[in-house]
Amino acid sequence: MSDFPFLDVVIFIPLAGALALGFVPKGRDDLLRWGALAVTLIAFVVSLGVLFNFDMHDAGFQLGSKASWIPDWGVTYSTGIDGISLWMIMLTTFLMPLGVLASWTITSRLKPYFIFLLALETGMLGVFASLDMFLFYLFWEVTLIPMYFLIGMWGYGNRIYAAMKFFLFTLVGSLLMLVAILFLYFAAKGGPTFDYTKLLTLDLATGTQRWLFLAFFASFAVKVPLVPLHTWLPDAHTEAPTAGSVMLAGVMLKMGAYGLIRFGIPLFPEAAKEFAPIIMGLAIVGIIYGALVAAMQKDLKRLIAYSSVAHLGFVILGIFVGTVQGMSGGILQMVNHGLSTGALFLLVGALYDRRHTRLIADYGGIAATVPIFAGLFLFVALSSLGLPGLNGFVGEFLVLLGTFFSYRWWVIPAAFGIILAAVYLLWAYQRVFHGPITVEENRSIPDLNWREVAMLAPLVALIVFIGVYPKPFLERIEPAATKVVQQLNGGSTTTGDQAEAP
Amino acid sequence: MPAFDAPHVELAGIAPELALAVAALFILVFHAIVGDKLPSWYLPGLSTLGLGVSLFLAVGVWGEHELQLGGMVALDGFATFSKVALAVFGLLSVWLARDYLVREEIEEVEFYALVLFAIAGMMLMVDAADLIMMFIALETFSLALYVLVGYKRDSLISQESSMKYFLLGAFSSTFFLLGIALAYGATGTTHLYPGGDPTTGILGFLISNPASDAALLVVATGLLIVGLGFKVAAVPFHMWTPDAYQGAPSPVTGFMAAGSKLAGFAALIRLLDTALFPLRWDWRPLLLGIAVATMLVGSVLAVVQEDVKRLLAYSSIAHAGFVLIGLIPATDLSVSGALFYLATYGITVLGAFAVVSAISERGERRVRLNDYKGLFYENPLMAGALTLFLLSLAGVPLTVGFVGKVVVFGPAIDAGYLWLVVVAMVASAIAAFFYLRVMVVMYMQEPDEGHAPARVGGLATGVIALTAVATIFFGLYWTPLIEAAEKAKFFANL
Amino acid sequence: MNIEVFVFGVIFVIALGSSIAMLFAKNAVHVALFLVGTQIALAGAFLLQGAFFVAAVQIIVYAGAIMVLFLFVIMLLGVDYRESLTEPLHGQRGWATVLGGLFAVEILYVAFRGTDLALGRLTAGGAGIEEINRDPGNVISLARSLFSTYLLPFEATSVLLVVAIVGVMVLARRIGATEHLATPQSEADDELVEGAA
Amino acid sequence: MTADILGQGFSANLAPWVIAIPLVSSMVLLFFGKRVGKLAGVVASGAIGLSFVLSVILFLRLIGVEAGHETYNLRAAGYHGFDWISVGGFSVAFDLLVDQLSIVMLLVVTGVGTLIHVYSIGYMHDDPRYPRFFSYLNLFAASMLLLVLADNALLLYVGWEGVGLCSYLLIGFWFEKPSAANAAKKAFIVNRIGDFSFLIGIFLLTTTVGSLTIGQINEHAGAMTAGAATIIALLLFGGATGKSAQIPLYVWLPDAMEGPTPVSALIHAATMVTAGVYMVARLSPVFEASGDTALMVVGYIGAATALLAAVMACFEYDIKRVLAYSTISQLGYMFMAHGVHAYSAGIFHLVTHAFFKALMFLGAGAVMHALAGEVDMRKMGGLRKVMPITGWTFMMGWLAICGVIPFAGFFSKDAILASAWASGDYAIWAVGILTAFLTAFYMSRLYFRVFEGRVIVPEGVHVHDVPPSMAAALIPLGVLSVVGGAINLPSILTLEHFLEPVVGESRVPEGLTPWLLAGAALLVAASGVLIARVLYLSRAGSLRRRKLEARLAWLVEPARNKFYVDRIYGATIVLPGKRLATWFADRFDPNVVDGLLVGSGKFVARTSERLRGIQSGYVRNYAATFLLGVVVIFTIVLAKVTL
């Protein structure tokens, strides 16, 4: 194992890149684009160092560093990852170059655009690597600002409303979390501390746990988003520029689920256990409701946004069922959703670049004009609807299996969601790609170019890879997932080992 | 009756104030003699010198701890910290004002003198250990501010804001004075702290007498809170704030928001958290109510404002509410948090008004929210700086505003005022909305035609740069500031 | 009936009477005159309580200098200006009455009970002042106090007065007195004026 | 289990190649289709042909194991690929299993598949998306082979959904037609509903058995309680009703005829739709473990489907749809067989059905090919004269399905009827015999209308017989339809005994009974053919038809409307679902959910707007507010002090 601080370096590469981009002289748009691409690629390469140095047999935190920061308030710069954060970080660094590629078509105000995008990456990476509550909250909030500007400045028609809604919804949640963090800070044994690992040893009364958990949950539930706090998502997704949507869906939504896994459950296990049925109920409602609402959307991006609500419902369900399968599946599903939905947004973005409309009604029959595009879209849609052999299935299956182990009946409505997923995705696919061409402009849409294919190819490859051989992912997730599940269950794990009659 | 005993005059405590008063008088006299013969920058130069000396003198007594001048002033860390902050605010305001005054072609001499006098008054306010001293200090800087607010005599709104501020200010000081009178009636003294005899002074009275004797003092406390509440713009004594902030010249608004708030709060903290600390069960409910009302009214009303200065005025009301949260627990931690908050809020808000002032164009024609359309494209640095300040005001991490919230809300939570902090969070969320609105206008709307890019003077740029750097720096590394605030103990610490 | 009580009664009636009269006088000059009346009555109250010097100052400085300043300004602005006593602001008078009434009740309660509440031990009242007035005398005692304990506030008032002077200089200077002051009225003002109209 | 089957000593390491070859070919054609061009058909056929060859080798190896042994043992070989999903105690590997049952399916899929690929070379020749078509066909073959070879239920499920996907792709191959696009979507979604049931069945298997390998499941099935087994079996069967188009999920199959005809032949007749039949046989111990309940359901649903579809087929004019209903009906037949424990009979019928139904579909395709896509039987007639190859081969298929001795269908159908009789469930037998009659009737109707009698062809169409590539598929299939029954001729090559180690022994009637039953079957077949002949080939046929139709009006109308099932589903599930979703999407979400959330924000703004008025600009108002504050504070303070 190398001593090189891969993790810390990878967090700050994008920030450094953003600063560097600030010095690019005016009018050098290409330099900005290639520079941003280079930065994100370097970050990805360095993150591979994180991946290869990761010891999969260690369920604890590794590869991090710790430095005193504000001694008076016990704030430290403390990082470290386990198998859960590892994949979140990989997902972020992986998606980011694709996001930059997707931004090739942006022509106005490139400099701030890429600066915000890169700053966003640092923020997101920081969220996943922080082991100090203060640091975590810092990164957590900091991600809001670049995203706010990305939506508000480079978004589409209703972008201001969307940006505002995005910011305020998430802010309200996170402010409550801040209160809880401060409470924890003072409640810590042996003097106030923001140190996550020390806070883990807290033994809070259940009543206290309850409201602290709810405060954290408020923040994470908005981010995930759980029904009924999801309404910012369709707006934000729809109006954001392509890269924004990709990052938002691909990574930022995971921050909520990640937060629940990292903080919600381990810090407040009893409360988490208590609220688990309610949260699972919300998750299942989200699965069904998201799918139903998605089916009726007239706007492609909105549809995908609602599908995210449904998908994240699976993630949350998996997290709270209290089985290793569910937890691992939920975590894997986070990655899967990032890939699939990211790809969907990239595709819709490419389509928008060509026709400047996202309305389903403006399309129809374009599979004939853009076969590569149609094929890729179908492929990604299939991944999204959980076709076995592609990534979505592995995650959803494990979640459902995990659910089945602990909450037998809940699996029925949840699994019903996979039927609905087929309904809304295929129906939308049919309306966009099948049938005769009704709008004349659609006859002359150019198919995907090399750049777009290049940005989708890695996604496609991973979608297949995870679908066929998820082992490298699962074996790194499992130790950490097991730990969290043990915390949720108060020490014991439920696995599929026991055979019992129904 | 003892014969006249000449007081022992120690000047260490009030040296910074003296330096400022001297500097102000010197400016007036020197200008009267020399007139316009010297280059005009000598005036801000002199002011800077005076403020610098004052700052130096203030820092020089850091760590000392005594009651001086017949118990009239307390030389303690709390006062010193506040004075240093005030001197810094003064420096920033003077530099900022210089460019403004040149642009607006307003005579400068008295402006600097008044600013220096005002700061002297504020400094006296923060170290006053006697109610009547406090009152005179209050009146000194208030009078200076009335004039400064109306300094643009040719502007109707400047006059108007001056008159409103003045009338209400005078009105409120009668209540403050009545409070002093009742306190005097209750205790027979206006000193806050015991001198040699531990039973003297209001604090001594409270310690040495049964609580039942303090009833009149409680009433007096209520009136004192009213009077100082007016200064710090606490609801429902805030009504002057939007009008005065909007009408005053922008640098003055910034100065008021930073300095006047700090001075008022410092006095309030000194009063409540030391001298009247034994009465905390009586004043806490008042402060709780005021804090809640202040936070909510400030942030809710700001939502629909169309004038940036007015918007910032409402925001300053909301911030007053946040600072009040730091007063309520009255613990060491909460007081240092409040001090930290006041100092950093001052820097941030001065920065914000510096930007507002810099881009407002001659005659402050450009202060409506709509005038900021597309500012980012016209002047990215200014827009960026304003964004930074607004984010700090909104309490977004990486800015000092966030740290301020942490150090104020944290101790409150620790002291069990969880619900109060939750209310504060609600208010913060509402407040975020209007800060975001400004950003929306600056970044997400297309610029209107017809605005020539603002020419920002060198000093103003410097102020903006300094405050911006401070906002970020202390947002990332707040150790020095919080350490200082934590060491800023009262003369009489309970 | 005790002479002090009688005098107090007269003072009470005059002070309160002219205060109330202030409320209803239409002409500002009349208001000023009633205020002078109140102040003179107050001076009497001061005398009654052994504050001789303060009583004198009250008449000379307050009723004299300050009120002359008021009258001066009133003259400057137009002596024949008669204020209409109708109330243009909706509800203002009602609110003022209600709040004033409540405030009066409360503060009266404090006035009567306040002394009891805080000072039950000082019913002897006044003895100390009489003592001081005899020896070393009212003025001497005041002066000693002013230049020892209250030295700093005393000096600070000088700053206060300088501020006031400078302020008045700034405000009273005629616009255009200096050649570079011909600033046009700002646009923002115009907008506001239109908005108000 | 794994250990001992591996010990059986034949190597299954060819098994993954059986799947991989068509898969790779499919990918090549998908990515480089343009470059491959018209060679695509050859490549694809070659790939699947190679798979067939490998399958034959596997088959020979499997039989070879047996050399020198008289008793039938389970002959199976496993192939261990890699761990697929492994979390906690749950683990599923990418393992393949070759045994008697899967080898039969393997041969059918690759064999019939190859023929249909070859046929498609001619049939799809002019299609602009020619390479894509073959890519999909290959992909289908790969998925189907995975389904067949899967060693565990989850891998089976992968293939299961994979073939569903390919079915979607191929039904919607001509996506420009809205009806095709609709049919594709419908097929996928209806199948998903079945899959949902299947998946939950898998979950239950996981918890009850603790493993998902076929061997483990079948070994431990007996240890389950009857209740558990019944629930699991029914859930699994739920999956089968989707894939194999049984009541209540059969509705997609008639619509699926929108796809190219080779697709109908391959997927919707010979292979994919039989996946359910295969799966039930594969996991038969689970069904057995439930006592009679689960199998009874299987049998009755099969019977009901068989009858219902047959009735519908009698009144249909679309040539492909008749075949589709016939397929549904025949699949029902197979489930009937399973229902009476006669799994091998079911599989037997599966095989013969694959031969003759693929043949007939291909024949129908040839007809359509010749008649410019015409599908209405009323516009055809006497075609055997103009397209002899098609006509004669079709006749083989017709006779086979009618159950005329000695064609393939006779044997398999007879095996089922005999088993039904032997099981003592005479109702099923009765339905079977009735269905046999109806089958004979409607197939004869089709055959007579299209191939016999007066020559009728659409105007302006030059009718031509099939090109060689198509003939190359028709003729072998014709031959198989004739002799296919031989694989289960007693004491020659008995499929039944061959499968016995996997699916158990079938109960067969003894003594004279089988002969009587066979006679009865022949009789009904003959009468069906005869009636059809009277109605469709005789001169007074049309008049008699009209009379009969009038008398059967109560049946004709509903049957022509598919017994309104589509409409009922539409009105009870699709429409309310759509309405609910629309209400959610257009009303509830924006107004209620978002309304509440955004409304709280709007409330703040409104409050702000309202409170603004207090800041009236009148300084005296400000003073009043100030005084109000003072009074309030005074009140609070006094209340506190005096209390």
Add this chain to the structure above:
Amino acid sequence: MSVDPGYYLALAALMFTIGAVGALVRKNAIVIFMFIELMLNAVNLVFVTFARVHGHIDGQVLVFFVLVVAAAEVVVGLAIITVIFRHRASANVDDVNLLRR
């Protein structure tokens, strides 16, 4: 027998109240300002009264400071009012409401 301080305080209280009410109901800025002076006077009476009650001179000293402050306020206040009057030819505070809402 002297008058109970409570009555002096009561007088001061009433004057203070009248001052406050007057400041609320009158429209002329100068008049309003005079009412504020009235309130200051009332406070003075309180100081003097408490000085007598406590029996020491401090309360009377405080009156001086009030006086000085009042004088300074008057100077500045009247200057402000004059400036406004110059521009508007009105001393009515109700006319001064450009800044609102």
